[in-house]
Amino acid sequence: MMFDKEMARKAAENLKAVREKKPLIHNITNFVVMNYTANILLSIGASPVMAHAQEEVEEMVSFAGALVLNIGTLAPDWIDSMIMAGKKANALNIPIILDPVGSGATRLRTESTNRIMSELHVSVVRGNASEILSLAHEDARTKGVDSIHSVDEATSVAYNLAKDLGSILAITGEVDLITDGDRIYRVHNGHALMGSVTGTGCAATATIGAFLAVDKDPVTATATALAYFGLAGEKGAEKTQTPGSFMIASWDALYTIDKKQLEEGARIQVG
Amino acid sequence: MMFDKEMARKAAENLKAVREKKPLIHNITNFVVMNYTANILLSIGASPVMAHAQEEVEEMVSFAGALVLNIGTLAPDWIDSMIMAGKKANALNIPIILDPVGSGATRLRTESTNRIMSELHVSVVRGNASEILSLAHEDARTKGVDSIHSVDEATSVAYNLAKDLGSILAITGEVDLITDGDRIYRVHNGHALMGSVTGTGCAATATIGAFLAVDKDPVTATATALAYFGLAGEKGAEKTQTPGSFMIASWDALYTIDKKQLEEGARIQVG
Amino acid sequence: MMFDKEMARKAAENLKAVREKKPLIHNITNFVVMNYTANILLSIGASPVMAHAQEEVEEMVSFAGALVLNIGTLAPDWIDSMIMAGKKANALNIPIILDPVGSGATRLRTESTNRIMSELHVSVVRGNASEILSLAHEDARTKGVDSIHSVDEATSVAYNLAKDLGSILAITGEVDLITDGDRIYRVHNGHALMGSVTGTGCAATATIGAFLAVDKDPVTATATALAYFGLAGEKGAEKTQTPGSFMIASWDALYTIDKKQLEEGARIQVG
Numbered sequence: 001m002m003f004d005k006e007m008a009r010k011a012a013e014n015l016k017a018v019r020e021k022k023p024l025i026h027n028i029t030n031f032v033v034m035n036y037t038a039n040i041l042l043s044i045g046a047s048p049v050m051a052h053a054q055e056e057v058e059e060m061v062s063f064a065g066a067l068v069l070n071i072g073t074l075a076p077d078w079i080d081s082m083i084m085a086g087k088k089a090n091a092l093n094i095p096i097i098l099d100p101v102g103s104g105a106t107r108l109r110t111e112s113t114n115r116i117m118s119e120l121h122v123s124v125v126r127g128n129a130s131e132i133l134s135l136a137h138e139d140a141r142t143k144g145v146d147s148i149h150s151v152d153e154a155t156s157v158a159y160n161l162a163k164d165l166g167s168i169l170a171i172t173g174e175v176d177l178i179t180d181g182d183r184i185y186r187v188h189n190g191h192a193l194m195g196s197v198t199g200t201g202c203a204a205t206a207t208i209g210a211f212l213a214v215d216k217d218p219v220t221a222t223a224t225a226l227a228y229f230g231l232a233g234e235k236g237a238e239k240t241q242t243p244g245s246f247m248i249a250s251w252d253a254l255y256t257i258d259k260k261q262l263e264e265g266a267r268i269q270v271g
Numbered sequence: 272m273m274f275d276k277e278m279a280r281k282a283a284e285n286l287k288a289v290r291e292k293k294p295l296i297h298n299i300t301n302f303v304v305m306n307y308t309a310n311i312l313l314s315i316g317a318s319p320v321m322a323h324a325q326e327e328v329e330e331m332v333s334f335a336g337a338l339v340l341n342i343g344t345l346a347p348d349w350i351d352s353m354i355m356a357g358k359k360a361n362a363l364n365i366p367i368i369l370d371p372v373g374s375g376a377t378r379l380r381t382e383s384t385n386r387i388m389s390e391l392h393v394s395v396v397r398g399n400a401s402e403i404l405s406l407a408h409e410d411a412r413t414k415g416v417d418s419i420h421s422v423d424e425a426t427s428v429a430y431n432l433a434k435d436l437g438s439i440l441a442i443t444g445e446v447d448l449i450t451d452g453d454r455i456y457r458v459h460n461g462h463a464l465m466g467s468v469t470g471t472g473c474a475a476t477a478t479i480g481a482f483l484a485v486d487k488d489p490v491t492a493t494a495t496a497l498a499y500f501g502l503a504g505e506k507g508a509e510k511t512q513t514p515g516s517f518m519i520a521s522w523d524a525l526y527t528i529d530k531k532q533l534e535e536g537a538r539i540q541v542g
Numbered sequence: 543m544m545f546d547k548e549m550a551r552k553a554a555e556n557l558k559a560v561r562e563k564k565p566l567i568h569n570i571t572n573f574v575v576m577n578y579t580a581n582i583l584l585s586i587g588a589s590p591v592m593a594h595a596q597e598e599v600e601e602m603v604s605f606a607g608a609l610v611l612n613i614g615t616l617a618p619d620w621i622d623s624m625i626m627a628g629k630k631a632n633a634l635n636i637p638i639i640l641d642p643v644g645s646g647a648t649r650l651r652t653e654s655t656n657r658i659m660s661e662l663h664v665s666v667v668r669g670n671a672s673e674i675l676s677l678a679h680e681d682a683r684t685k686g687v688d689s690i691h692s693v694d695e696a697t698s699v700a701y702n703l704a705k706d707l708g709s710i711l712a713i714t715g716e717v718d719l720i721t722d723g724d725r726i727y728r729v730h731n732g733h734a735l736m737g738s739v740t741g742t743g744c745a746a747t748a749t750i751g752a753f754l755a756v757d758k759d760p761v762t763a764t765a766t767a768l769a770y771f772g773l774a775g776e777k778g779a780e781k782t783q784t785p786g787s788f789m790i791a792s793w794d795a796l797y798t799i800d801k802k803q804l805e806e807g808a809r810i811q812v813g
Contacts, residue, residue: 030321031302031305031321031573032305032306032309032321033306034573034574034615035306035574035575035577035578035740035741036306038574038740038741039739039740039785039786039789042737042738042739042740042785043738043785043786048740049644050572050573050574050614050615051615051644051648052615052617053616053617053618053650055617055618055649055650056648056649056650056651059647059648059649059650060647060648063647072321073305073321073322073323074324075323075324075326076324076326102320102322105330105331105334106322106327106330106331107326107327107330108324108326108327108330109327195313196313196314196526197310197313198306198309198310198313198319199306199309242522242523242526242527243310243313243314243522243523243526244310244314244518244519244520244521244522244523244526245519245520245523247310247519247786248519248786248787248789248790249786249787250786251784251785251786252784252785252786252787255738255784255785255786256784301592302573302576302592303576303577303580303592304577306577307577343592344576344592344593344594345595346594346595346597347595347597373591373593376601376602376605377593377598377601377602378597378598378601379595379597379598379601380598466584467584467585467797468581468584469577469580469581469584469590470577470580513793513794513797513798514581514584514585514793514794514797515581515585515789515790515791515792515793515794515797516790516791516794518581518790519790
C-alpha cells in the first residue's frame, strides 16, 4: 500500500504548529475522560480547559482555538451548554468537533447528537461506525445498515452522509476513514490495545481539536491528527502489551514523537 | 487453612465467561472513580458504560448485564436516577450491586443507602464494615457496634443482616466476608497497598457486577470476583510497593491473569 | 542561596504529623482532578473525601482537618455548596484553602472567587500569578499588572494583597512565593515537568490542606507543603522525563519521601 508523503509532511507540520502555538482547547466533555483528555492535550503541546457552566462557556470559548463537544455522560443541561458554546464558536469561526459517544444506543444520545448537528455548524464528527451512522435520517440509517456489505459500500455511505451533513466525518476503527463528501483519506496508524483503555476515542477527538486550531483545512487536520494519535498507540505497544502501562506509554509517546518520527510513521492513504 | 478447590475452579470459569461474553455493565457511580472503574472493567473483559441522566438510564440499563450503583459523590438527583435505573433493572431481572460509599458518615449517605435498599431489590452490597453496618436499623446498628467483640460476632451480625435485607453482603477488609444469611465465604486474597489507591473498593464492586452478569448464583459470583480482584492486587504488589506504579501494575494484572493462575491463586474459604 | 534549616526541619515534622494523624481532607473540587487529588492525598498519608451535595457538606466538613475549595469546573450550585461548607468550617475553626483555577479568565470565575473571599475566612489561596492577581480590586488589579516590572515589584504586590485580604497567598511558579503580608517565604523546589501533568497545582493545594490540618501556623504549613510537593516532582523527574510516567513517578515519590529526605531536600528561603 502506498501512503501519501505530502500528508505525512503535513502531519509533522501540524504537530510542530500545535507545540509552537499551544492553542487553548475548550472541552465540554464527559466525566470519565476529563482527566485523561486534559493530560493528552498537555502532552501534545496544547492548553486544555474544561468548562461547562452556561454562565461562562461563551466567554471561555472565545479564547479557544477549537471547541470539543463530547456527549459521553450527557445530561440535558450540559447539551444546552454545548449549544450555547457552539453558537458562540460558530459566530467567531472557531472550529467545533463533536464526539457523539453512544449515539444510536439511547434516544437521549441520538436526539442530542442530532440537535447539536442541526443547531450548530460542526466541522468534524469523530466516532465509531454505529455512532456515525446514527447521524443519518432514520430511513437512510436503516437503509445504511442494510446496504453495508463491503468496505466500498461503507465508504459510499460515509461519503454521502458527509455531503448531506456538511461536516467532515471521521469513522475510526482498525482503519480510520475521513471524508468531507469530496476527498477521502484512510489512516492506517493505531493499535488494538487502544480499545482496552477508556477514553482513547475521546482523546483522539481532542487531538483533532488541537490540529483544527492550527490547520485551516479540517480534512487534513483530522487525518493528520489521527495518524499522530495512532502512531503514539503503536509506540506504546512496542513498550508494553497490558492496558495500564500501555495507557502511560502511549501518553508518553504523544509527548516524545518528534516531527521526523511522525513524518516517517504516518500512514495516510489518499482515496 | 484449606481453600475451596471448587470455588477456585468457579472463579476461573467466571473470568472466562466475562471475557467471552463481554457483558455491558451500567455504572451510576461517583466522579472520583469513573475513569478508573471504566478502565478496570475493560481490562477484565467487560464493557463499561457510565450514564446517569434520568432521560436515558432506563433505556441504557435494559442493555446491561448488571447495574452498579455507587453513592460516592452523591446528590439527590443522582439517587433518583439510581432508583429509576434500578426499578427497570429489577423488572428485567438484571442484577444490581450497591456500593454505599461513606454510608453511616452523613445522614444523606445513610438515608440514600436505605432508600435504595427499600425501593429496589439489590442482589449484592459491597462495603467496609462500618458502611455495611449502616444498613441495619438504628437499634440493631447500635447493638451491632456494641456487640462486635470478635470475628465470630462480626460474622453473626453480617449473617443476620443479610437475612433481614434479603441481599448478599460483601464486607471487604483484610479478609473479605460474603454471606447471603445462609452460606458464608471468606476471601483471603488482596494486599494492603490496595488501600493506598483511591477507588479500589469501587472497582472491586464493578468487578463483582461483571461476574454477576455471567454467574446466576450471586454468592459465588461475588466471592470469585473478590478473589480475582484481590489476586490482581497481590500480583501488582509483587512488582512494586508504591501506590502510583501499584495502581498500574494491579490494573495490568487484571488483564493478564489467566484461568490457570486464578484457579491456583484464588483463596476462598467456605464457612 | 541559603535555605532555612528550621523550615526544612518543620517540613519533615509536618510530613510525619500528616502520616500519623491521617487527617480527613474534605474537597469540593473540579471533575478533572478528583481522582488524582484523592490519590495524592492518600499517598501523603491523609484521608480524602469528595462531597459536594448541599445536603451533606456541613456534616462532612465537621469531621475534617481542612477544607479544600477548587473552582476548576465550577457551576453556581457548587459555589453555593462551597459557601455552605466554608461557613461551617469557619464556625468550627477548620482551615480553608482556596484554589481559584482560572480566576481572571471569565467573569464567573473571578466573581465566584471574590464571593468566596468575601463570605468566608480563607486561610490560604494558592494559584498562579494571574489567578492571585484577580483577587485584587479592579483598579488595584490594573495597577498591579502595569506596575509589575520586576520580582521585587511582584513581591510587593503579593505582600500588600495578602495584607488587604487577610489571607495567606501562595503564588506558585518556578519559585513559589508565600506571604501573609508580614512574613515571606520562597520555595525553590519543583520541576518544569509538573506543568505537563494536569492537576499538579490542584494536588499541591490539597497537600497544603493536609499540612494545614497538622500545623497551626498556616504560613509554615503552606511553605513546607509546597517544598514537599516540589521535591516529589524533582524525584519523579530523576526517574523519567515524559509526562505519563512522570505523573506516576512523582506520585510514588510523595509516598516514599521520608523525613530525612525532606529535611535534606527542602529548599525554603526566608524573606
